[in-house]
Structures are given as structure tokens and as C-alpha cells.
Amino acid sequence: MTTMAATAGGSDRVTVLPRSFYERDARVVARALLGKLLVRDDGRVARIVEVEAYLGERDPASHAFRGPTARNATMFGPSGHLYVYFTYGMHWCANAVCGAEGLGRAVLLRAAAPLDGVERMAALRRVRRPVDLTNGPAKLCQAFGVDRSFDGADLVAGDRGLVIADDGFPAPRRPPSSTRVGISGGREHRWRWWIPGDPYVSKGRPS
DNA sequence: GGTAAGATCAGC
DNA sequence: CTGATCTTACCA
Numbered sequence: 414m415t416t417m418a419a420t421a422g423g424s425d426r427v428t429v430l431p432r433s434f435y436e437r438d439a440r441v442v443a444r445a446l447l448g449k450l451l452v453r454d455d456g457r458v459a460r461i462v463e464v465e466a467y468l469g470e471r472d473p474a475s476h477a478f479r480g481p482t483a484r485n486a487t488m489f490g491p492s493g494h495l496y497v498y499f500t501y502g503m504h505w506c507a508n509a510v511c512g513a514e515g516l517g518r519a520v521l522l523r524a525a526a527p528l529d530g531v532e533r534m535a536a537l538r539r540v541r542r543p544v545d546l547t548n549g550p551a552k553l554c555q556a557f558g559v560d561r562s563f564d565g566a567d568l569v570a571g572d573r574g575l576v577i578a579d580d581g582f583p584a585p586r587r588p589p590s591s592t593r594v595g596i597s598g599g600r601e602h603r604w605r606w607w608i609p610g611d612p613y614v615s616k617g618r619p620s
Numbered sequence: 621g622g623t624a625a626g627a628t629c630a631g632c
Numbered sequence: 633c634t635g636a637t638c639t640t641a642c643c644a
Contacts, residue, residue, distance in 0.1 A: 474627070596627060
């Protein structure tokens, strides 16, 4: 963790987020995740800069809207696990499950700023500009090698070598918000947040 | 069994 | 702006 601490720019203490961090309202967890670190055991590290909250069965934009299925089973499981889904016939996206078990709520990890292990990320993604490495939910997953095999991974125990950690970098007090990207239902909610000015925030079309 | 839409991305 | 690409969920 020496290299990471040096490049992270926060305090020299890096701690994995506890289960209790995730056991809260998804909208609170989402904003609290801004500035946290996505860490793989091979040295890949990126700071989360954009997130979206999905509120389970009361949210028409959520995969959990129509109740539990084989696909969204992880969402209805315990907090602090990774819900990974396949979409558009070619992309993987990752969420942190939150709230009480059985609610089907989660936070989509939409973008992150690479801090370490950039060569390994670049090896998995052929891009012109470095910013395209991780400035979108499917790009982030590809850069971190996250696919179906990571669905259900425990982000607290790190059972598959992937965790989310805190290096002391503060989450924005009042982060800017917008409607969520790429959804049809649930447009009335502004449940997308990001770190203002960060170059790795995805190019969003929502209002 | 058939089909439409999808929490996206890259290239023109 | 469009094509790629295929799983899932829903309907018959």
C-alpha cells in the first residue's frame, strides 16, 4: 500500500470501508462514495468521481423495480457487495449494494480517476486520450477487469481482490447533481452526483 | 418460442 | 448520430 498512499494524496492511512458505511440510504452512500478509492489487489487504484443511486422497488429506473430475479439477485443481498450486470450486449457495469438486506438498492460507480496501476488499465482499454480510460461505468469496469465473475464480490472482505477504501480525501459537502444517465423512468429524481471539475466525470447528457 | 429494450461506447 | 451486440424479461 506504500505506492498507493504516496500517489493518493490524502492521509497516509488507508482503510477499507466497513459494512456499516453501506448500510444506509443509497443517496447518502452515493455522495459519501465520492472521493473514495476503488482498489484491486494487483495495484490498480482509482478515485471515485461520479455515482448514481438506485432505489430498488420504488424506483422505475432500477433493475430491482420489478422485484428479485436471477440477474439482480445480488442487489437484494447484504450491503457492501458488488452488483455487476451485463448490458447492451457487450458492457459490464458495477454497483455497490447498500441499505438493509432485501431492499434491492445500490450505487452505480460511473467514473473514477486512475491513481495507480494505469499501465494495467491501459492494457485492457485501447484509448487515444488517457481520460477515456475510466470516464464511464462500462469503461471503469473494463479498466479494472470487472465482469460477471465479480458479481457478488464482498467489497468489505475483499474476497475477490476488490475493495473500496478511504484515504482521507474528503467527499464534497454539496456535490452537483443531475438526473441519471441513460434511463427512461425516474427522470424526476436528481440522483447522479459528481466531484465538480474533475476531468474524469463522464460526459453526461442529462439535465 | 418470439421479441423489444437496455443504468453504454466508439467511430464517423 | 448511429451501429454494435446479446442477455433478460415479458408476452403469447
